[in-house]
Amino acid sequence: MTTNSSNKVKVAIIGSGNIGTDLMIKVLRTSKVLEMGAMVGIDPDSDGLARAKRMKVWTTHEGLDGLVANEALWDQIKIVFDATSAYVHEKHNDICKRGGKIVVDLTPAAIGPYCVPVVNIEKHLAEQNVNMVTCGGQATIPMVAAVTRVSERVPYAEIVASVSSRSAGPGTRANIDEFTQTTARAVEAVGGADKGKAIIILNPAEPPMIMRDTVYTLSQGATEEEISKSVHEMVEAVKSYVPGYRLKQKVQFERFGSNNPLSIPGYGEFEGIKSTIFLEVEGAAHYLPAYAGNLDIMTSAGLGTAERIATMKLGVSA
Template sequence: MAAERRLRVAVLGAGLIGVDLADRIGRSPKLDVALVAGRTQDSLGLRRAAEMGHPTSAGGIHAVVEQGPFDVVCDATNADSHAEHWAAVRMSGGTLIDLTPTGRGTVIVPGINSDQARADRHLNLVSCGGQASIPVLHAIAQRCTPTYIEVVSTGATASAGRATRLNLDQYIATTSHAIRTFTGTRDVKVMVNISPARPAPPFRVAMTVLAADIRSAPLRTSIAAAAETVRTYVPGFKVTSLAVTSDRISVVVEVTASGGRLPRHAGSIDVINAAAVLLSEQAVTASR
């Protein structure tokens, strides 16, 4: 039998997220890193990608267009540039996975609506905080009717690159909108902390949910099932605290990076890159 064709994937962006993403894609049995495109030739990210054996270019989106088409393009740059990137690649016939917090395209959270990814070529992964919190919040919303949701994400300074810091406003707005969409809750508050603590803390997301119709046992079962689903592609995901009363749910999840080039505290990168690789691999099945 002929060998299954690997999909050609371009990674746009050579920062913390882009380099780790290229490493993960390179280890996938279904994907090939066909290009890592940055904007500065002597950047540390492009040097590291080249050391891994991947083709690189400092031509940014222009290199992606010129060297394409690609089956999948993963945009790991910044929210302000994404609209230009989608406009440049939308006619190529491939799938664009947006790892920036723009909220554009079809919002996908694996384990909840991965099937919708096949209906669109422009996919959005919300944010690292969204990928960590929404599976749990969606499970909660299946068991009660939240009237208020508060989400506080805390990540290590070393895990927050320049684009992440520049995009904090978009991060909060996009994550809030996605939580409203997946839970049906209008009153949502999202906050982000970047911690300089030493040793660096793991990526942590604390959620508070208010509701009037909480039943503890079914709720705990649903949250455990949601966490188990996330662990199938993010092994370092775990619920570290869960308290339930008649009208309030407090739940904390932590994500520690496992394997690859990331330090353990970089769970924020781990959770969104794992989702991007999973969707890219699912595109293999869709293309057959």
């Protein structure tokens, strides 16, 4: 159990950009079990570090090395959120692992197992590093899992995540390839589809659009009623930590039989039910405006995961 006098687990956030700053504000305003210990960045003029200073959070612009150099504070940190980029996460994780820190990875690096809280968090509470997939993955994989859990098989699932270009910072833009690859793999590994595909669209529309996601699944062995019920139940589960998560309309269905199989280019022909699920994710506007639901669902999932680890693995009570 942590020795903090506040009985909270002290955390550090690496990355003072959009995601890191939004996460910091969530920890400070909403968490009953986590306490901000440090905000780590590399740009001394970043808005995230400036906000952290105003909110009385210890900061460094010398990267993770700057935090490690503060030995007394580093010893107190139990959980580290990495909100930087995939290509530097391995280095960050190595340092954290040597220091005995648990890492919640908000980059697409995927060194640790994929974690989508409403689907598989209980399986990964003992891990040193857990990966939060991507914003598109956090929004859509619960829907794939909702179809999978009532079906005998889901041969294929495809997700399309559309976000405002204003809510995509340099970290997101630098990781587009990793985004699509990581999300597609997680659609399979966590969502349960035999084959997954992911697409992200950065929409420059003005005024900025709220995050929209479309999920397509081809399933076998479940009725339309069973799929619809499972999807609605999963939406409510996600809403417990992302209140702005909602269906845009009823789930759409199309049946494919032996006389009209669905042809998936490069994959094959299949029979079954094609389900089309339309989602909208409105953010809580803790840092960026409400249209940035892609940030909100990512940071909310990361926060929820760390809080679960804090209570179940580190023994802190809410």
